[in-house]
Amino acid sequence: MSEFRVRTMADMMAAGEQADILFWVGCAGSFDERAQKITKAVAKILHAANLKFAILGSEEACTGDPAKRAGNEFLFQMLAMQNIATLQAYEVKKIVTACPHCFNTLKNEYPELGGNFEVLHHTTLINQLLQSGKISIEGGAFKGQRITYHDSCYLGRANDIYEAPREIIEKLDAALVEMKRSKANGLCCGAGGAQMFKEAENGKKEVNIERADDMLEANPAVVAAACPFCMTMLRDGVKHHNQEQAIEVKDIAELVASAMEL
Amino acid sequence: MIAQILFIALSTVAGYFFIKNLGKIRRNILLGRDIDLSDNKALRWKTMLKVAFGQTKMAARPIPFILHFIVYAGFILINIEVLEILIDGIFGTHRALSFLGGIYDAAIGFFEILAFGVLVACIFFLSRRYILKLARFQSPELKGFANQDAATILFVEIILMAALLKMNAADQILQSRGADHYHLAGSFPISSWLVVPIFEGLNLSDSMLILIEKAAWWFHIIGIFLFMNYLPFSKHFHVILAFPNTYYSNLKAKGELNNMASVTQEVKLMLDPSATAPEGYQAPTSFGVKDVTDLTWKNLMDAYSCTECGRCTSSCPQNQTGKLLSPRKIMMDTRDRLEEVGKNIDANSGTFVADNKTLHSYISEEELWACNTCNACVEACPININPMEIIVEMRRYKVMEESAAPASINSMFSNMENNQAPWQFSPMDRANWTQELNS
Numbered sequence: 001m002s003e004f005r006v007r008t009m010a011d012m013m014a015a016g017e018q019a020d021i022l023f024w025v026g027c028a029g030s031f032d033e034r035a036q037k038i039t040k041a042v043a044k045i046l047h048a049a050n051l052k053f054a055i056l057g058s059e060e061a062c063t064g065d066p067a068k069r070a071g072n073e074f075l076f077q078m079l080a081m082q083n084i085a086t087l088q089a090y091e092v093k094k095i096v097t098a099c100p101h102c103f104n105t106l107k108n109e110y111p112e113l114g115g116n117f118e119v120l121h122h123t124t125l126i127n128q129l130l131q132s133g134k135i136s137i138e139g140g141a142f143k144g145q146r147i148t149y150h151d152s153c154y155l156g157r158a159n160d161i162y163e164a165p166r167e168i169i170e171k172l173d174a175a176l177v178e179m180k181r182s183k184a185n186g187l188c189c190g191a192g193g194a195q196m197f198k199e200a201e202n203g204k205k206e207v208n209i210e211r212a213d214d215m216l217e218a219n220p221a222v223v224a225a226a227c228p229f230c231m232t233m234l235r236d237g238v239k240h241h242n243q244e245q246a247i248e249v250k251d252i253a254e255l256v257a258s259a260m261e262l
Numbered sequence: 263m264i265a266q267i268l269f270i271a272l273s274t275v276a277g278y279f280f281i282k283n284l285g286k287i288r289r290n291i292l293l294g295r296d297i298d299l300s301d302n303k304a305l306r307w308k309t310m311l312k313v314a315f316g317q318t319k320m321a322a323r324p325i326p327f328i329l330h331f332i333v334y335a336g337f338i339l340i341n342i343e344v345l346e347i348l349i350d351g352i353f354g355t356h357r358a359l360s361f362l363g364g365i366y367d368a369a370i371g372f373f374e375i376l377a378f379g380v381l382v383a384c385i386f387f388l389s390r391r392y393i394l395k396l397a398r399f400q401s402p403e404l405k406g407f408a409n410q411d412a413a414t415i416l417f418v419e420i421i422l423m424a425a426l427l428k429m430n431a432a433d434q435i436l437q438s439r440g441a442d443h444y445h446l447a448g449s450f451p452i453s454s455w456l457v458v459p460i461f462e463g464l465n466l467s468d469s470m471l472i473l474i475e476k477a478a479w480w481f482h483i484i485g486i487f488l489f490m491n492y493l494p495f496s497k498h499f500h501v502i503l504a505f506p507n508t509y510y511s512n513l514k515a516k517g518e519l520n521n522m523a524s525v526t527q528e529v530k531l532m533l534d535p536s537a538t539a540p541e542g543y544q545a546p547t548s549f550g551v552k553d554v555t556d557l558t559w560k561n562l563m564d565a566y567s568c569t570e571c572g573r574c575t576s577s578c579p580q581n582q583t584g585k586l587l588s589p590r591k592i593m594m595d596t597r598d599r600l601e602e603v604g605k606n607i608d609a610n611s612g613t614f615v616a617d618n619k620t621l622h623s624y625i626s627e628e629e630l631w632a633c634n635t636c637n638a639c640v641e642a643c644p645i646n647i648n649p650m651e652i653i654v655e656m657r658r659y660k661v662m663e664e665s666a667a668p669a670s671i672n673s674m675f676s677n678m679e680n681n682q683a684p685w686q687f688s689p690m691d692r693a694n695w696t697q698e699l700n701s
Binding site: 004008025027029030039043056057060061062064066067068069070075078081082104107108109113153157184185187190194195196197198199201202207209210211 | 529530583641654662671
C-alpha cells in the first residue's frame with residue numbers, strides 16, 4: 001500500500017483544499033494506546049478507499065459526552081459549542097468517527113446547539129464502502145473463524161445500529177456467533193455513563209466480568225468490538241479469566257484492515 | 263326496586279370516588295415541568311397501538327407475554343359484560359343484551375373461556391411470584407406494600423372470575439329448569455362442566471340457586487367497584503396509564519439526552535462576552551432535578567404508569583452485578599415522593615409546605631452514580647418508561663447545584679476543562695498517533 005500522510009483540516013485549508021470527510025478521532029482514539037491501533041486501522045481504510053479525509057488534530061476537543069452523562073451540562077455545552085465553531089470554520093459537512101459515544105453526541109445532541117453534520121459511525125461507512133466496491137476484502141484471513149460481536153450500547157440501543165457491524169463480519173467469511181445477550185438485549189461493557197472514569201459501586205461483580213462470561217460461553221476466537229471503551233472493558237474481562245491467549249478482542253476496523261492486508 | 267336503588271347508589275359512589283382520585287393523580291402529574299409532546303400525532307398513535315394495545319414489547323419474554331395477554335384480553339372484553347351488568351342493575355332486567363341472540367350466546371361463551379383463562383393465568387402469576395420466586399420479584403424495593411399490592415391484585419382477579427363462573431353456573435341450571443325470570447340466554451362452555459356438576463351434586467333448590475346467582479352477581483359487581491377504586495393507589499393503575507404513557511413515548515433516538523436550554527443561554531453569554539442576554543432574560547435559579555416537581559410531567563406519568571414488573575431492573579447491568587441501583591426502585595421512589603408531595607398539598611389547602619425532604623431523600627448518590635446510561639432499562643420497559651432520564655436529571659442537580667460528584671468524576675471534569683479530554687493529556691499530542699503512519 002502506498003505511503004500516505006494523515007492531514008489536518010488546517011493543513012488542507014492552507015493548501016486551499018477541502019476534505020470530503022472529517023475523521024473525528026475522539027479522546028480514546030487519540031490518546032489510549034490500544035485505541036490508537038483502531039484509529040490507524042480506520043485511517044488506512046479511508047485512505048485505501050481513496051477518500052479525501054482529514055482530522056482536526058490539536059483542534060479537536062472532547063465532544064463532552066462523559067460530562068453530559070455525569071450531569072455537567074455546562075461543561076458539555078461549552079465543549080460542544082467550541083467544537084461546533086471549529087467544525088463550522090472548516091465547513092465540515094460529513095463526519096466519520098470510530099467512537100459510538102462521539103457518534104451519538106455529534107449526531108443527536110449537536111444539531112440543537114447549531115451543529116448540523118452528516119455523522120457516520122465507522123462500521124456504517126466501512127459497510128457502505130464494501131457494498132459500493134470502494135474497498136474489498138481479499139483472501140480469507142478469517143475464513144470460518146468464530147467471531148462474536150459485542151453491541152456497543154451507544155450504537156445499538158441508543159441509535160438502533162445492529163446490522164452494519166454484523167454484515168461486515170459476514171463479509172469476512174467468518175462464522176458470526178451471537179452471545180446469549182445481543183442486539184437490543186446486549187449487555188453493557190460497563191464503561192458508559194462516565195463509569196469508565198470512576199470506581200464501580202459496591203456489588204458482587206464488575207460489569208465487564210459479567211460480560212466476559214457471556215463471551216466465554218459463545219466460545220469465539222475473536223470478539224469484535226466497535227467502541228474504544230468497550231475495547232478496554234472487554235480486554236480486561238478476558239484477562240480476568242486468563243483467556244487472552246484464546247480470545248482476541250479486535251475492533252471491526254482492525255479486522256477489515258487486516259483482511260485487506262493494510 | 264330496592265335492589266335497583268341500591269345498585270344505582272353504589273355505582274354513583276364508586277364512580278364519584280374513582281373520578282375524584284383520577285383527578286388527584288392528574289393534578290399530581292401536572293405538578294411536573296412542562297414539556298411539549300404534541301408533535302407527530304400519527305406516529306404517536308401508531309406507537310400506542312403497537313406498544314400498548316399490541317403489547318409488542320411484552321413479547322421479549324414469551325411466557326409472561328402469553329399469560330399477561332390473556333389477562334389483558336379478559337380485562338378489555340369482560341368489561342363489555344360489565345356494561346350489561348350495569349344495565350341489568352339499573353333497570354332490574356336479566357341479561358338485557360340477550361336479544362342479540364346468536365351473537366350474544368357466542369360472546370358470553372367467549373367471555374367464559376376468557377374468564378377461565380384469566381383465572382388460570384393469575385394462578386400461574388401467583389406461583390411465579392410466591393412459589394418459584396423469580397429473581398425479579400425478590401428485590402428489596404418490593405418488600406412491604408408492593409408485594410402485598412401484587413398479591414391483592416392477583417387474588418381479587420381470581421375471585422372475581424370465580425364469581426362470574428359461579429353466577430353463570432347457577433343461571434344456566436335455573437334456565438334449564440325454566441325458572442321464572444331466567445329465560446334461555448348465553449352459552450357456558452366452562453361453567454357447564456366446571457361448576458354446574460358441583461351445584462347439581464349438591465342438589466340445590468331453585469331458591470338456593472337464585473340466592474347463589476344473585477349473590478355472585480352482587481359480589482362480582484361490588485368487587486369490580488372496589489377494585490376500580492383500588493387502582494389509583496396501586497401499581498395496577500397501569501391498565502389505564504399504559505395507553506397515554508405510550509402515546510407520549512420518546513420518539514427520538516434513545517441515545518439523545520436533552521440539551522438544557524437554560525444552560526445554553528448561560529454558556530452563550532459566557533463564551534461571547536460581547537453577547538447580550540435577550541430582553542427579559544432571567545438567569546435560571548436552579549439546575550437539574552432536586553424534587554419531583556423539577557421532573558417533567560412525562561417523568562411523573564411514567565411513575566404512575568409503572569407496574570413494577572422489574573424487567574428494567576433485571577436487565578440493568580449494575581443491578582445484575584449486585585449494585586444498589588434498581589431502575590424499578592427509581593420509578594417507585596418517584597411515585598412515592600410525588601404521592602407524599604400531593605398529600606402535603608392537600609393537607610395545606612393547596613400549597614406545598616416544605617417538609618425537609620426531596621426526591622434525593624429517596625434515591626441515594628450510590629444509586630445515581632452507578633448508572634451506565636446504557637438504555638437497557640428503557641429498552642426493557644413494556645410501556646416505554648424512562649428511568650434513565652430521572653437518574654441523569656438528578657446527577658445534574660448533584661453536580662451543578664451541589665458540586666457533589668465522586669472525586670474521580672470531578673478530576674475528569676477538570677481534565678476536560680483544561681485539556682479538552684477526560685484524561686490528563688496535552689491537546690497538542692492529539693495527533694501523535696499519525697507519526698507512525700506518516701513516517
